[in-house]
Amino acid sequence: MRFNYREVNPGAFQAMLKFDQFANSVDIDPILRELIKIRVSQLNGCAFCIDSHTRDARKIGESEQRIYLLNAWRETTLFSAQEKAALHLAEAMTRISEHGLTDEVYEQARAHYNEKQIIDLIMIINVINSWNRIGVSMQLDPGQNK
Structure with a gap:
């Protein structure tokens, strides 16, 4: 870790926690929420978040197989059409500078x-x-996420 951002700017950290709490309270299936978090973290290369959210997904019942195949969700029937639509939205928004959010x-x-x-x-x-x-x-190092 470069420095402890939580201590340096606790207000910023608290604002992120409030945003996170809101996002975790919405009426979207908790497993789908974790799948979105994992997939976006894969795209952004955030090892700390991938580690955290794969563990969270397992705790609430997500299978190892679906976690392993998440980066290839288009090529498998393990994800529902509804999940695929959400994952597609997540990828498009994460890469919004490339194509925007298409119709x-x-x-x-x-x-x-x-x-x-x-x-x-x-x-x-x-x-x-x-x-x-x-x-x-x-x-942030996944080793710090235990």
Whole structure:
């Protein structure tokens, strides 16, 4: 870790915790929330968050097989169409500078989620992207996550 950002700026850390608490309280399946967090963390290269959220997913019943195949979710039938729509949204939002959020991705999400749920998904995706940027910037080590 570069430095203890929690101690240096506790207000910033508390703001992130509040954002995280909100995202964890939305009406989206807890396993799907963890899958989104893992996939976004994979895309952003945040080892600390991948470690944390794979452990969290296992604790609530996610299978090792689905965790291992998450980076290839398009190529497997292990994920439902609804989960795939959310994962597609998560990838598009994480890589938003590349193509924006296309109508195709939005309509796929809209086929499975109502407007409130789409906002809930967007909040989950935003908070994990924020945590990833903190984790990568601060060089957080999964070994510190025990």
